[in-house]
Structure formats: C-alpha cells, structure tokens
Amino acid sequence: MSVTYDGMKFGSAAPARVADTRRSHVRPGFKRLAQIYLWIVIASGCVVYVEPAPYDALLLGAVILLPVAGLVTLPRTLAAYLILLCGIAAGGYVATTQAGIFDVPAKHVTITLYLALTSVVLAGFVANNPVPHVRLIMSAYVAAALVASIAALIGYFNIVPSLHDILTEFGRARGTFKDPNVLGAFLVPAVLYVLNDVLTARPVRALFWTPLLAVLVLATLLSFSRGAWINLLVGLIVYGFFAFSLSRSNRQRIKLLFCAVLAGIVAVGALVAVQTIPQVSERLSERASFEQSYDVGPEGRFGGQKKAAVLVAEHPLGIGALEFSRLYHPEDVHQVYLNMYLNTGWFGGTLYVLLVLATIVLGLKFVVRERDVRGYGAILVAAFLGMSVEGMVVDTDHWRHFYLIMAMIWGMVAARRPGPEA
Template structure:
C-alpha cells in the first residue's frame, strides 16, 4: 500500500539526507551564480535604473531566504546604522518641494542601504569564497567596461567613439566618466593582489589585465579617479610592505612599483604626443577651472552648503540643493548627505565611513588568511572615501559593494561567537582549543590577574595559526 501511495504521490516519504544535500547544493549553486551575474552586469549603466538594480533587489530577498547570509552582532549593528541613515533620508524628504523626484532618489538610497547590509552578511557567511566571487565578477565587469572604453576612444570599432566616450573622455559602458573610472580601481588592486600571490610566470596575465584597467582610468580624464587611484595604490603598497613577512612578496612589490612608474611615464609621454589628448590632459589636470571658482562655482556651492547644514538640522530633501539653491550639486558626498538627510542621516553616513576606516586599519594588521585580499579592498575604500570629498558618490552602486566586502570580512573575524575564518569551509565553524576549553582565548584574555599565561596553542580567532602573507 505504501508503494502504491508513493506512486500516486499521496504518501511519499521525505527526501533522504543525500537528496536533501543535493537539492541544497543545487540551490546554493544557483544563488551564487545569481550573485556573480549581478556583479558582472554592474558595469553596464547607460541609464538608470540599470539591470543591476533589478538583480540586486532580487538578491536582497533571495540570499536571506535560502540562508546564504550570516548576520553577526557586528553586522546587526552595521545594518542598524544604515536603518538610522534611512530614517534621516525619510525625514529630510518631508522638506522637499519636489516629492516625486525626491521620493525616487530616497527609494534608491534605501535599496542601496539594504543591499549593502545583505551583501555584507553574504560575505561573512564564507569570507574567502564569497569575497573572491564578488571580486572576480567585479573584475570581469571592469574589464568589459574598460575594453569598450579603449576600443571606442581609439576608434577601433565603428561607432564606438560616440557610444563609449563623452566630451573626449572615456566612459565605457557607463554614462559618466567620473563613475566609470572609480569603478575600475577595486578590480585593479585585486588583480595586482592576484599577481603577487602567483609565481613569477603566472603574474603576466593579471598584470596585463590591470594595465587595461589603468588605461581606462587614465583616459577617463577624471581628476578624482586619478587621485583615488594614486592614494589607493600608495596605501596598498605601504600596508603590504609592513604586514607581509615574505621577502619574495616585498621584492615583487618593489619590482611592480618600478614597472608601474615606467608604464605611467610611457603612457603620459604617448598621450602628450597627441595634441588633442595633451590639451585635454592639461585642462583636466588643472584645479582652477571656471566651474570650480566663484560664488556660483563648486567651492562657492560647498561654502553655501555648509551654511545651510547649520541652519537645517533635518535637511532640505534629496536633490533640492542643486535644483533650488545652487546651479549644481555640492560635489561633496558628505555635505550632500547632510543636506539630503539632515544631521541624523548625514552624521550616520559619516560615522559609517569613519568606522570603516578605523576598524579596517585595525583588521589590516591582523594575521588572517584573507588579509592580502582585504588590503586591496581596504586601500580602494580609503581612496573612494577620499574622492567623496570632491564628488557626490552617494548613489555609486559599487561603493556599497565595496563597503559590504569590507564589513563582511571584518565581521566574520570579529564575531562574538568565537567563529574563525576557515578556508574552504562553506560556513564558519567554531574552532575550539585542543584542550577543550569552553571559552575562546579572546574572551578569556582579560583574566583576573593570574599572571602571564603559559605558552599554549592558540585558537584561530586571534589569527596566530594562519599563515602570514
């Protein structure tokens, strides 16, 4: 009878454990493919909303539902801060005179905040694998965008110049060169990190790809992106030199520094040989443009914004400053956030950036297995946060992915549950001391004056047993 019932689907037994694992594995694989696809198309932003927006909103729902997120106490606090910033944005919207435009802007803002929190929890679920998945997909997107930009800029493909440039500046698959160029910097540093992890003969491909991205940044003629790249590269090189214990890595890094300087010099010389490129290069390298100076210029607008922030603690609403109070936006993301979301939203945003900088530097000094990859992410974050002083980056999709990577990797290591980052482990597993102590060493370190502890094998939460870079 049981077999008959099973045949007609009325009394089928529960799936066996292997079947459940197979289904779970298939669902996970499809979800990871969806994440990779979302990041891979994030470099195609000819207009807004872009394809990445629809896919990202799907991930916000999908990843928690199937359990591919790990909200540590750190990430709960991280999400709570974004919720606080969102509250400020909603309060500021009440003072807008254009509720339709402001409402759309705020809706995008809220979705980006939610995406940042969920992606951070996704990274924290399995930092080595999930962070690398995001960075690999991001590198693919950046290479597509940069290749399109260069092919169009040099008239290699018919119609490419009109499609992939704007006012003589490379834009690739973006609508704005000032967003296109910063998008390339994270993958650029990541590819350098990949090259340094490989033997000498395996460095050629990632370095060649990094060179393509560098040219994309250069021919965007974005002053902010140039500063961003210079700051990010300098910080990455410094952090790697002071944290690595391997002379081989230091030697390769110094060699890359010399080769990079030579490559940059040759690129500038080649650019100056063209009258059209050299004139644009000299123009963009100057910081005394007509639109920068005067009361109605960029700097005058920022001074005006400061006064309004002091007078309007709840903000004036998104987009209002550039539409009603000044000919253009403030061109400073921190001022813009205070204008859009008041002291609550702007202060929370600024706090999140500062916490990222401080905690990120502390984490960079820890001997975790993901430190080389983290250094590339952190250095790029510092450069991007610095560029925010001269541009409005509050709706840069890649900025929130970058922050999610940063906090996801940090949160997994700082988890109060005593979990450790274990390569190839899927999720984090509790790593106990070999003697079976119930509390991890990190929690027991604030002892009761019993003197220095005897040398013993430390749990992985302090990173002592992770190979140094």
C-alpha cells in the first residue's frame, strides 16, 4: 500500500506511520520555523559575490535544524548516495597527497565534502515529504533566480549607472553572481520550473507566471554563457519530451504543441527585437561561435583538455585539486569529468561519473513510473541532464545548485523505495 499526494505515490504507508510516531514530540510550530528557515537559506543562494557565500553559512544551520525538527528521513537508497559522495571526497584527499602544496587542494576537497554532506541532508528532507518539500525548495529557488535576473537586467541595461560595473562583467550580465556563466546555469532550473507552471496551471495563474518566465529567459540570454545556453536547450528538449510523451490525453498533447509553437514564435520575435540593440547584437554574434580565441591553440581551452587527458592517464591517484591551473595550464580544465579525475584520481573520478549516471537513470525511471508531468520529477531530471551536458565544457563540481537539484532527485526516488530509516 502506498501514500498518494497530489496525484503522486511515495513510499509505503507503514514506514510513514512509524516516522510520524517518532516525530510526534516535535511541535508543529518548530517544524514550520525550520521550513521557513530553509526557504530563506535557498533564497539566499542568489547572492554569490564572495566565497564562502551567505548560503554556505546559513546552510550549516539548516543541516542541524532540519533533523532536530524531525523533517529528515534517511531510507536505504540515500545510504548509496552518501557512500558515492564520501568516496569521491576520499579520492580527493588521497589526490591531495600527490600535490605540490597541501592547503589549497585540501580546502577544495573539504568544500566538496561539505556540499556532499549537506546534499544528503537535503535529500533526506525531500524524502520525508516529497511534494511539499520540493515545492518549498523550488519556490525559494525561483525567488532567488528572479532577484538575480532582475539585478542582471538592471546592470546590463544600465538602469542604475552606479551598479553597472557590479552587476555586469565584460559586457555580460552577472547580476548578484560573481560569474556570468554561473548566473546563466543557475537560472535554468528556475526557467523549467516556471515553464511547467505556465503549461499546467490554470489560465489566470499561467498569465501571472509568463512575464516572470520572460525575465528569467532574457537574463539567461544576456549572461552570454554558451554553456548555459546549451544547458537550457537540453533541459527544454528533455522536459518537452517528458511533457509530450507522458501526457495522458491527446488534448494535453495538442495544448503542449500549441504552446511550443507559440513560445517559439515569441522567442524568435524577442531575439529579433534584442538584435536591434547594437551592444546585444554584437555580443550575440561573438558568443555564438564555439571557437573563441581562448578556446583554440595549445594554451586554449581545448588544448588544456588534451593536457588534462594525458595527465589523467599518467596519474592514477590524481594530481590534487587546482594543481592543473597552477602547474600545467593557464586556466582550469573547463570539463568537469576530466577535472574530477585529476582532483580525485581514478577512484574518485569513476565514482563521480557513476554518481551522475545513477542520478540520471534513477531519475528517468522515476519520471516514467510516475507518468505525470505535473510532478516535479520531470523538471528536476531535465535540469540535471542539462547540467550534466554543460559539465562537458565547464567545471560544475562546486556549483551549489548542482548538489541541490541532485539531492531533490535522490530524495524523491528514495521516498518511493521502502526501507528502514536511519
């Protein structure tokens, strides 16, 4: 027997009742405060000017508060998630012994471990009550994305001249992030979430969300991040496939096709419109090429990736985090899979690849089994696939939203699989 919520089934009834009994001593008001605190933590993820960001410090409080409030459940599936993440960190500490210096790579791996452990707690939070908890996290995420997007547009169009240099970089919108590339990637899950609301909500609600969707998409475009554009394209294709193939009626499919055609017309019109702005047109033409001056040549991005591949083959234990840019090449690898093999050795790198593949496979099975695009599985898996592909051209191993999206996928999957609580 399973528990149904919002048209979706999660876990088995017996473990849920046991969990409720164990948490009965926790006052509802305290739980509510913990949830509000987590919402604030996720929303603070829009401000990433310095490291560590406010999100990092606040998240530590959430990791302590959520279990105390009885809002974390750890089924057996999350044990596998924890083992994979800890194995990656262990490989990183071993690789640190091969580095020429100790403090920088050790700090990098420790940050990886911190992100990993907090991700497990967030996955347990989602497993505790999947639909409401994913909705809570994503509502805060969208709020953060809107703040970052509005700031990016204010800076790019020089609405507040004194903030232009703070909110842009090299003619690209970065908003409240220190890097336009991370801003663009951060916005993609929010775009997919809001798009899902536009397509599935009632007309009045859809009309409310449509302008917000336009702001998010425009900010993503003006980040001029080629990786983010690829990320968004992959996410939209995957989400569109889920939405069409898993629709329960031809009427829903016709509605989706109509919306897709309408969105395509609007997107083309918007692109033509922004092309009339000289600074946008020039930058778009420049960034549309996938062979920038810093990409080609032995000292360019692709040349660096060739060096990295050779080093991976020669160093089974890895060379230590950030050693590649210190000793072998002017910049980082800009390819997360090669980078993880360098940072964590063959052991940690292989575990990282397995983690990504396991997340994708489990997520796909979950979405197909649910057969309901109104659920959040389709959004999260589409977003994760986009990030996984973007990882081929950028280092994503310390992206906070990468661990957050991955945690939600594992949490939803774990809630569907009966098992003893930890």
